Amino acid sequence: MSQFKLEILTPEKRFFHGPVDCLTVETSEGQLGILAHHEPVVIGLQPANIRIKVDGQWKEAANGYGFVEVRPDRTVVLCETMEWPEEIILNRVQRIIEESNRKLRAEKSRIEYKINKAALARAFARMRLAKK
Numbered sequence: 001m002s003q004f005k006l007e008i009l010t011p012e013k014r015f016f017h018g019p020v021d022c023l024t025v026e027t028s029e030g031q032l033g034i035l036a037h038h039e040p041v042v043i044g045l046q047p048a049n050i051r052i053k054v055d056g057q058w059k060e061a062a063n064g065y066g067f068v069e070v071r072p073d074r075t076v077v078l079c080e081t082m083e084w085p086e087e088i089i090l091n092r093v094q095r096i097i098e099e100s101n102r103k104l105r106a107e108k109s110r111i112e113y114k115i116n117k118a119a120l121a122r123a124f125a126r127m128r129l130a131k132k
Contacts, residue, residue: 002036005074006052008061008082015061015082022053023075025068034070042069045079047122049129062088062126065118081122088130096123 006023008016023034026048045066052059066079100120103112 004034004036004038006077007074008050008077008079010079010082015079016052018054020052020054021056022051023068023077024051025063025077026050027068032068034068034075038070038075040070040072042067045077047118048125050077050082060085060129062122062129064122083126083129085129088126096120097127 003019003021006016006018006020007014021035025032025034025043026046027043028046029043032043045063045068047064048062049060050063052061062081062083062085063077063079064081066077069076069078096119100116100123103116
């Protein structure tokens with residue numbers, strides 16, 4: 001299988017860099033699988049779990065909102081947050097879920113609702129990954 005260069009960047013660090021076989025991300029349109037020689041595209045990411053296939057082995061990480069840019073020479077993921085399963089602290093995620101649910105019920109404005117909904121989506125993605 002052909003490989004392509006993948007770089008994943010967050011505001012804090014270079015999360016991943018190297019050749020991969022496949023990348024699967026969650027977009028507002030559904031899942032998108034990217035292989036070598038994929039058509040160039042820029043698409044938004046939803047909070048979910050990103051999957052990276054390296055040398056025939058799948059790795060998963062929890063991601064926040066971001067973008068994927070597929071270029072002829074490489075694919076770049078720019079994301080607000082990205083965590084490997086071992087970096088996720090379940091107690092902290094559970095507190096975030098409880099707090100976001102409480103804030104959603106007390107909805108004060110449309111913007112606050114959207115912010116809390118996004119925090120909740122990211123927290124559930126992190127929890128799913130950490131429990132695998």
